[in-house]
Amino acid sequence: MFSKIRQMLLISFAGLAAFSAGTCAAQSPGQLEPALDPMPVDQSIAAALRQVSSEHIRANIEKLVSFGTRSTLSAQDPASIAAGRGIGAAREWIKSEFDRYSKDCGGCLAVKTDSFTQEPADRIPQPTVITNVYAVLKGTEAESARRIVLVTGHYDSRNSDNLDIKGAAPGANDDGSGTAVSLECARVLSKMKFPATIIFLTVAGEEQGLNGSAHFAKMAAQMVKDQGWNIEAVLNNDIVGGDKSPEQDHSVVRVFSEGLPAAATDQEIERIRFLGGENDSGSRELARYIADVGRAYDPGVNPVLIFRLDRYLRGGDHYSFNQQGFSAVRFTELREDFHHQHQNVRIEGGIQYGDLPRFVDFDYVARVARLNAATLAELASAPAPPAHVRMLTSKLENDSTLTWDASPGGLATSYEVLWRATSSPQWEHVQKVGNITHVTLPISKDNVIFAVRAVDVQGHPSLPVVPMPER
Ligand SMILES: [Zn+2]
Numbered sequence: 529m530f531s532k533i534r535q536m537l538l539i540s541f542a543g544l545a546a547f548s549a550g551t552c553a554a555q556s557p558g559q560l561e562p563a564l565d566p567m568p569v570d571q572s573i574a575a576a577l578r579q580v581s582s583e584h585i586r587a588n589i590e591k592l593v594s595f596g597t598r599s600t601l602s603a604q605d606p607a608s609i610a611a612g613r614g615i616g617a618a619r620e621w622i623k624s625e626f627d628r629y630s631k632d633c634g635g636c637l638a639v640k641t642d643s644f645t646q647e648p649a650d651r652i653p654q655p656t657v658i659t660n661v662y663a664v665l666k667g668t669e670a671e672s673a674r675r676i677v678l679v680t681g682h683y684d685s686r687n688s689d690n691l692d693i694k695g696a697a698p699g700a701n702d703d704g705s706g707t708a709v710s711l712e713c714a715r716v717l718s719k720m721k722f723p724a725t726i727i728f729l730t731v732a733g734e735e736q737g738l739n740g741s742a743h744f745a746k747m748a749a750q751m752v753k754d755q756g757w758n759i760e761a762v763l764n765n766d767i768v769g770g771d772k773s774p775e776q777d778h779s780v781v782r783v784f785s786e787g788l789p790a791a792a793t794d795q796e797i798e799r800i801r802f803l804g805g806e807n808d809s810g811s812r813e814l815a816r817y818i819a820d821v822g823r824a825y826d827p828g829v830n831p832v833l834i835f836r837l838d839r840y841l842r843g844g845d846h847y848s849f850n851q852q853g854f855s856a857v858r859f860t861e862l863r864e865d866f867h868h869q870h871q872n873v874r875i876e877g878g879i880q881y882g883d884l885p886r887f888v889d890f891d892y893v894a895r896v897a898r899l900n901a902a903t904l905a906e907l908a909s910a911p912a913p914p915a916h917v918r919m920l921t922s923k924l925e926n927d928s929t930l931t932w933d934a935s936p937g938g939l940a941t942s943y944e945v946l947w948r949a950t951s952s953p954q955w956e957h958v959q960k961v962g963n964i965t966h967v968t969l970p971i972s973k974d975n976v977i978f979a980v981r982a983v984d985v986q987g988h989p990s991l992p993v994v995p996m997p998e999r
Contacts, residue, residue: 564946564958566823568987572720573905577825579716580901582894586885588625588711589704589769589893592618593885597697598685600733600740601656614693615732618683619659622730625711626663633718637663637728642744651690651736660740662729663714665722667908671937672723674756676748677907679713679726679763679900680741680845681706682734685883688872690735696873700885701769703734706859709765709897716901722908723939724760734766734845735870741845749852760991761814761907762856763900764846770892773865778892780830781899784846784858785815786837791853799996804950807835808977808994810855811846816954817991818857818903827898832862833953855991859896910988911939914965917980919973919995928973930995931966935982942983945969946992947976955979955992 592598595618602608604616611617623639630637642660646652661683667673685699686692698704707730714728733739741764751757770778788800789809800806815833822831838844838858849856865887873882914932930945942963948956961967979992 564820564955567820567906567989569824570906570909570986570988573902573909574825576716576720576905577827577898577902579719580712580894580898582890584715585708585712585893585897586890588708589700589888589890590885591621592683592704592707593698593700595621597687597693597695598683598699599693599697600658600684600736601652601691601693603693604657615684619661619732622661622683622707622711626661626714626728629715629718630663636718637665637714639663642747644743646733646736646739649737649739652739653691658733658740658743660729660731660744662727663718665714665718665726665728667723667725668721669723669937669939672912672939673725674758675724675912675937676757676759677724677726677761677763677904678729678759679710679765679904680729680731681708681710681765682732682740682845683707683730684732684735684740686735686870687882688870696882698873698883698885700883700888701767701771702869702883703766704885705767705769705888705893706765708893709768709900712894712897713901713904717905720905722905723937724908724910726904726908731845738843738845738848741848742851745848745852745854748849748854759849759854760913761817761903762846762849762854763859763903764844764849764856765859765896765900766844767860767864767869768893768896769887770861770889770896771863771865771868771887772889773863775863777862778829778889780832780862781896782834782860782862783815783818783831784834784836784838784860785809785811786850787812787835789853790847790850803997804977805994807953808979810991811850811857813979813991813994814855815857817907818899819954820989821903821906822899825898825902827902828895829892829899831899835953859900861892906988907991909984909986910990911935911982911984912937913990913993914940914943914980914982917993917995918998919978921973921997922999926972927968927970928978929966929968930978930980932980932993932995934965935990939984940982940990941985944981944983944989946979946981947971950975950977
């Protein structure tokens with residue numbers, strides 16, 4: 529008993545010292561100068577990142593462009609597939625790539641398709657078969673294997689006319705680049721083993737209205753209900769080619785995350801309003817995690833956190849997952865060149881239009897792929913987040929008492945409490961509390977935002993969980 533009290537006091541004083549000494553000045557989103565040390569580097573993950581190849585990425589993007597158009601409405605009959613034209617040929621080739629990677633790892637990947645007929649809709653004039661292609665690297669631990677982290681890009685493309693099914697739509701950057709990130713992550717990470725499951729996804733129908741990702745996300749939500757799946761994180765890469773416009777900054781990549789969760793109920797929105805939780809959606813915790821991964825692994829590109837769902841009046845596949853209640857973010861290059869997006873290939877007024885491979889920086893795509901692969905590998909290695917995290921509020925006091933249920937799955941060996949000033953974008957302080965599920969810190973819950981995360985023996989941190997109040 530005495531040692532327990534002593535432990536609590538030590539934790540309390542250390543926490544107080546850290547809080548007093550910490551700098552709590554507000555930073556603007558995107559600045560990456562938090563007080564926390566980055567997560568420890570796992571040398572096996574670092575070695576895998578060195579296998580990511582800009583040469584493979586270049587070859588894959590050029591192959592995708594070679595299908596002429598990957599419009600969701602384009603040909604997918606056997607003759608067109610055999611001729612290497614249209615979205616059907618692209619789909620079959622992606623599948624064959626995943627199959628090849630799986631062969632190289634002794635069949636470690638389950639290669640699957642999620643195919644459905646989309647009835648006529650806004651930008652779909654007639655019933656159209658849409659096929660998502662994906663590979664599953666199943667987790668090695670039975671309970672952890674139901675936890676899933678997922679990377680996705682859309683392999684469909686378009687030109688100036690969204691209904692043009694024959695004209696060239698190279699889609700090298702949008703979104704050959706994101707498709708290449710999914711493929712390269714699969715190639716490299718399939719050589720490793722993780723307790724949790726990783727899904728490498730490529731979807732179609734994005735340009736028609738996020739149809740492919742919406743179908744997959746709904747299927748995943750059903751699997752959550754029926755089979756106890758849980759998708760912990762979705763990384764959507766869309767336009768990560770690092771377009772070579774003169775103003776481009778190839779040292780950064782934007783990471784967009786929603787604030788108020790799309791799937792929040794009225795009751796949840798009310799709680800967010802009262803507790804100041806606008807900046808702590810699951811997607812935003814994921815974005816902060818990616819920033820931490822970036823600091824630890826130095827993939828050659830810094831994530832700039834944009835605290836916004838997406839660019840002005842534009843959307844992407846991460847939103848389909850947000851709508852089903854999953855944490856999902858979007859990676860996009862800093863500065864898009866709109867001469868090269870959704871444009872017929874042509875020269876007009878001396879300007880080259882069209883989404884051509886010559887504008888893609890393949891080294892940049894490789895760096896973004898490394899940031900994705902490191903995030904997937906860390907999360908798939910880490911314990912499940914602690915469950916049922918609560919802030920006890922039964923009495924009025926200036927201390928804060930947190931309690932939680934042990935991380936399910938048995939990987940966690942200790943827990944850490946994080947906190948930051950309410951006006952700060954990123955976690956500023958961490959307190960290691962050991963393998964316990966209850967702690968009191970001499971810091972007022974009214975003045976900071978707290979979270980708890982689980983850590984395994986090697987130091988892989990889970991996603992943090994912000995407490996719910998409990999009387
Ligand atoms: Zn796109």
